[in-house]
Amino acid sequence: MVTNKDSLIRKIRALRAKASDMAVTEAEAAAYAEKVQELLAAHGLEIGDLGAEKTEEETIAGQRHDFSGSPARQVMLRAVCLYYMCAAVGPARKGDPWTIVGRPTNVMVALEMFEYLLSTVIRMSNAYHRDNRGANKIDWRRGCMLRLAERLRELHDAERAKPQERQSNGNPGNLPALLHDEGRQVTAWMRANMQTKESSTHVRQGDDAARGRAAAEGIGLHRQVGGAGRLMIGKG
Secondary structure: OOOOOHHHHHHHHHHHHHOOOOOOOHHHHHHHHHHHHHHHHHHOOOHHHOOOHHHHHHOOOEHHHHHHHHHHHHHHHHHHHHOOOEEEEEOOOOOOOOEEEHHHHHHHHHHHHHHHHHHEEEEEEEEHHHHOOOOOOHHHHHHHHHHHHHHHHHHHHHHHOOOEEEOOOOOOOOOOHHHHHHHHHHHHHHHHHHHOOOOOOOOOOOHHHHHHHHOOOOOEEEEEEEEOOOOOOOOO
């Protein structure tokens, strides 16, 4: 039986793993380490209470999440997951859970990043609506989320296109090599465990979407540590 403490320990372990991940920046690693200490202190735990790290917890797997967001949110979710070495797979039947495929730490970070971006878009769209009487804030959100998705894919593709460096044992030695290997393993897992097919998502956009796209250029694409890992749903 999984208890709340078990879940907390798994989360702290995941944060510790990200703090030492070669793919994160020094500032990001410091943020993860700080969050680890914050959680330990808040729950009266010590490092020794975490027990031995279990490598099997970091194998590629699929996690099911309820998600019934709009087409624009779906596009952004897929892009966020790609950026963080995961894949978001929609259900065969509308209303069924989505599957997020990847290593547990990557999935956790991807979901936290998605929530951060979504809450930022909603907050900014509400402000835009207050300042522009008669404006369509839902259309603004569509444009903003689509541009954020484009930026994430552009960053991913640019990094993946750089020369790969590998250690003597063949393991990835830099982020481009890591992105290549993780992407290949996620794809292999999906082919072996799921029936998926390529699909395109059409998102209708109006005049306010262009203003949302412009606003998306100023939104930071940095990891946010400590979110709930629960997908937000709604109209936008």
